Amino acid sequence: MHVWATFILGLIFGWLGQRVRFCTIGGMRDYYLIRDSRLLKGLFGFLLGAFLGFLVLKPFSSALKTFPWFLNGKSVFLAKWSTMGLQAQVHPLLPVPGDPISFSPNVVAHLVLAIIGGFGLGFLGVLAGGCPFRQHVMAAEGSISAMAYLLGFAVGALIFHKFIGPFVSSIFA
Amino acid sequence: MSPFWVGLIVGVGAAVVQAFFKVLPPPAYGVCIACHMRDLVNWVFIRIWPIYGVSEGVPKFLGADVSKVLPVFTIVGILVGAFLSALVNREFKLRSMKFGPQRPLSEFFIGMGVMVSALLMGGCPLRTALKSAYLDLTAIIALGMILVGVIVGSEVLKRSA
Numbered sequence: 001m002h003v004w005a006t007f008i009l010g011l012i013f014g015w016l017g018q019r020v021r022f023c024t025i026g027g028m029r030d031y032y033l034i035r036d037s038r039l040l041k042g043l044f045g046f047l048l049g050a051f052l053g054f055l056v057l058k059p060f061s062s063a064l065k066t067f068p069w070f071l072n073g074k075s076v077f078l079a080k081w082s083t084m085g086l087q088a089q090v091h092p093l094l095p096v097p098g099d100p101i102s103f104s105p106n107v108v109a110h111l112v113l114a115i116i117g118g119f120g121l122g123f124l125g126v127l128a129g130g131c132p133f134r135q136h137v138m139a140a141e142g143s144i145s146a147m148a149y150l151l152g153f154a155v156g157a158l159i160f161h162k163f164i165g166p167f168v169s170s171i172f173a
Numbered sequence: 174m175s176p177f178w179v180g181l182i183v184g185v186g187a188a189v190v191q192a193f194f195k196v197l198p199p200p201a202y203g204v205c206i207a208c209h210m211r212d213l214v215n216w217v218f219i220r221i222w223p224i225y226g227v228s229e230g231v232p233k234f235l236g237a238d239v240s241k242v243l244p245v246f247t248i249v250g251i252l253v254g255a256f257l258s259a260l261v262n263r264e265f266k267l268r269s270m271k272f273g274p275q276r277p278l279s280e281f282f283i284g285m286g287v288m289v290s291a292l293l294m295g296g297c298p299l300r301t302a303l304k305s306a307y308l309d310l311t312a313i314i315a316l317g318m319i320l321v322g323v324i325v326g327s328e329v330l331k332r333s334a
Contacts, residue, residue, distance in 0.1 A: 024299060047180075157207075
């Protein structure tokens with residue numbers, strides 16, 4: 001089911017995003033360089049839509065029971081830690097699982113990764129000329145530079161999971 | 174249609190796929206470019222080269238739990254959707270940058286760097302925004318750091334131009 005749902009959402013996003021040149025990093029860049037807020041409003045729209053979506057749909061779906069995360073994410077960590085035999089306090093800053101040290105109780109490590117990753121993403125994103133989504137759209141529009149970016153993107157994922165991710169989790173273990 | 178409405182529609186869509194179409198765990202995973210690309214690439218690569226997925230002697234899927242059996246297809250959808258849109262509106266044109274950081278070769282390495290940065294904090298700018306909307310406080314800090322990175326990068330571009 002998730003295959004079709006994400007495919008259709010991607011199809012809509014790809015089509016509409018191509019029409020309006022949706023770009024998150026481009027929005028921040030345009031606002032900073034030329035005070036043009038057109039694309040930045042796209043990012044705000046996304047934040048607003050997702051927040052309202054989560055808020056309104058929460059009573060109708062058990063899949064949203066961990067929203068808002070800093071209050072209700074606690075149970076996820078406690079359940080995971082009890083299977084690992086780990087005793088720790090849940091800090092409200094602990095992020096949604098996804099970084100290489102997903103269920104670690106070490107808040108400082110999560111923050112360090114968020115700060116390094118966020119800065120790298122912003123800096124390299126501006127050099128590349130757009131956020132990852134915009135690069136996908138440009139590749140589909142025929143930009144060979146963006147196709148090379150996509151290739152590097154895929155290779156980066158393989159390298160990350162084979163070498164960098166295990167290395168990072170071994171540092172903070 | 175303006176970027177604001179597109180963002181709003183996709184934001185609501187990301188909440189809907191999590192609420193009713195089982196796009197979890199992890200939560201706040203409805204839209205992400207880096208993570209979904211990672212899931213797709215690793216899913217395919219493990220089938221081509223099974224040794225790749227073996228860590229400490231056990232086969233393991235490297236990616237989000239939702240993609241273990243079948244991967245998420247956002248990336249394919251975006252590429253097809255944007256391609257059709259470009260074709261219908263006569264905007265498809267093969268082109269390439271000849272100099273600067275947007276040459277194909279340097280874009281390849283920038284792409285690698287962006288993927289590594291994104292996976293370090295568990296998401297591209299879009300998923301960071303989605304996690305912020307899910308009220309993950311660390312993601313809000315990460316979103317602020319993306320802004321700092323953009324400002325530094327813009328200054329670098331301005332000085333070198």
